[in-house]
Amino acid sequence: MPEYRLYCFAQSGNAYKAALLLALAGADWEPVFVDFFNGETRTPEYRALNAMGEAPILEHGDLRLTQSGVILDYLARRFPDFGPTSEEERREILRWTLWDNHKLTSCIATLRFQLKFLPEEKRLPEVIDFFTRRSGAALRVLDRHLFHRDWIAADHLTTADLSCIGYLYYDHEFPHDLTTFPNIDRWRQRIAALPGWRHPYDLMPGHPLPPGVLS
Amino acid sequence: MPEYRLYCFAQSGNAYKAALLLALAGADWEPVFVDFFNGETRTPEYRALNAMGEAPILEHGDLRLTQSGVILDYLARRFPDFGPTSEEERREILRWTLWDNHKLTSCIATLRFQLKFLPEEKRLPEVIDFFTRRSGAALRVLDRHLFHRDWIAADHLTTADLSCIGYLYYDHEFPHDLTTFPNIDRWRQRIAALPGWRHPYDLMPGHPLPPGVLS
Known part of the structure; x- marks a missing residue:
């Protein structure tokens, strides 16, 4: 096994x-x-x-x-x-992992579920609009953070990157065009170019x- | 200072x-x-x-x-x-802290903000209903977990308890009656009885x- x-x-x-x-x-x-x-x-x-x-x-x-x-x-x-090399990096990984759970993944996943997996008559337009705005704000925070940075929490890919990237390859399934977030877009391609990525x-x-x- | x-x-x-x-x-x-x-x-x-x-x-x-x-x-x-005494407890604290960020605090805080801090004309009824159901489900998970347990992640109060309790003393400001979650209610009183609590x-x-x- x-x-x-x-x-x-x-x-x-x-x-x-x-x-x-x-x-x-x-x-x-x-x-x-x-x-x-x-x-x-x-x-x-x-x-x-x-x-x-x-x-x-x-x-x-x-x-x-x-x-x-x-x-x-x-x-x-x-x-x-995939881990930290210092106590500061450890905290930074934790910080972005928590932020992802609170502000990014939670909003994107709910938004996508409404749009992609619920039949049209069960969708909640006000909820969709709410999470579209919330997830847009989170993407702007992440895009600013990735300006002049290759990775979220260290000089190498860590679990913070893996946490935040979770839903971002399903990008035809939620209403944000990720190419309009240039730093996220480059980071996403950087991860997709790693050996073993699927x-x-x-x-x-x-x-x-x-x-x-x-x- | x-x-x-x-x-x-x-x-x-x-x-x-x-x-x-x-x-x-x-x-x-x-x-x-x-x-x-x-x-x-x-x-x-x-x-x-x-x-x-x-x-x-x-x-x-x-x-x-x-x-x-x-x-x-x-x-x-x-x-x-307030911390773990073993690796298993460390993971358990992290698990409930992440869960809180994802499922409990995020929903309760948004719900309360809509009901308590937005003027009536800006409130979103569908969003309020959505978060009422979501936070209710989270409270049920926590209440079941606290059945026959005094604390969330160890045999003593840890930061996992402090994370999950964050919004639960503002309980007249969101629509759940916490006395209907008996294990949460006892745990909340247990924390409020600690020396220094305010x-x-x-x-x-x-x-x-x-x-x-x-x-």
């Missing part, structure tokens, strides 16, 4: 954060498909794995970890190239969705 | 997370009032302190830290009673708001 097992699905940017680290590190891992769109994360069996009812979950030996930020932190200790739809199972699964 | 300076204001649950740790630890600290409701966090001067434009900010010697989760992490190293409106400057400040 592979050393690492990641419960994930192709549409999950949170799972992608961990899957991409494993891919870039050349780790010995396998994805375990989570059938999110058929309600698997709401079953008692899945809640027994993760009471928060979320993907991803990482299994490594006897350890089972949840929350993408915890998994990234754990993997960065196993693959130190798009979330290629890296994790479950794409495309079977017809009618969302109806 | 006191050893720690915390940029904060009474209405900020994120600032309260750090202020409460300083209070419970008996630290030598002072609050520095941030005039959020008059737009101070949007000024160039404040953005120079924190490009993310958020409170709180902690100053300690030459260090200046932002993001409540980073500040809590830093203070737990100075006051280890309500956010007593602990930080700026309450009550001057009349008309929000118009």
Whole structure:
């Protein structure tokens, strides 16, 4: 059996954060498909794995970890190239990972879910508008931060970059044109050029969705 | 000058997370009032302190830290009673701090802002309804977690508790009745009984708001 097992699905940017680290590190891992769109994360069996009812979950030996930020932190200790080289960098990685959870991923993921995965009659226009503005503000903060910087928290790619990039390759699925954020756009291409990089739809199972699964 | 300076204001649950740790630890600290409701966090001067434009900010010697989760992490190293005693606890603290940022604080704070700090004509009913449901789901996850547990991540109060409690003493300002979450309610009273505890409106400057400040 592979050393690492990641419960994930192709549409999950949170799972992608961990899957991409494993891919870039050349780790010995396998994805375990989570059938999110058929309600698997709401079953008692899945809640027994993760009471928060979320993907991803990482299994490594006897350890089972949840929350993408915890998994990234754990993997960065196993693959130190993706971690900090000083206490200051450690704090900076934590800072941007928290910010991502609070301001970027949470808004982009909700926005995309409304637009891409809900049938039109269930979409909430005011909520879509709210998250479009919120995520736009977050993208502006990140774009300014990446001015004259290659990476978010250090002079190399760290788990802070992997956290913030989670949903940004699904960019035809939310209303922001990322080419209008030039520093984000270059950083995104920089990551996509790394050996081992793959798009979330290629890296994790479950794409495309079977017809009618969302109806 | 006191050893720690915390940029904060009474209405900020994120600032309260750090202020409460300083209070419970008996630290030598002072609050520095941030005039959020008059737009101070949007000024160039404040953005120079924190490009993310958020409170709180902690100053300690030459260090200046932002993001409540980073500040809590830093203070737990100075006051280890609030930190982990094992690697497993460290991960558990991180897990609940990230979850709080993603699922609890972000929803409760937005909901309360809409209901308490926006004039009626600017409120977005669909957004309020959305965040009421989201934050209700988060409270149910936390309430289940606290069943048969005194503290969130260890056998003692840690920064994970301080993160999750951030907005939960402002409970007349959002539509959830916390007494209907019995485990949360007991945990909230447990924290309020600790020596040094103070309500956010007593602990930080700026309450009550001057009349008309929000118009």
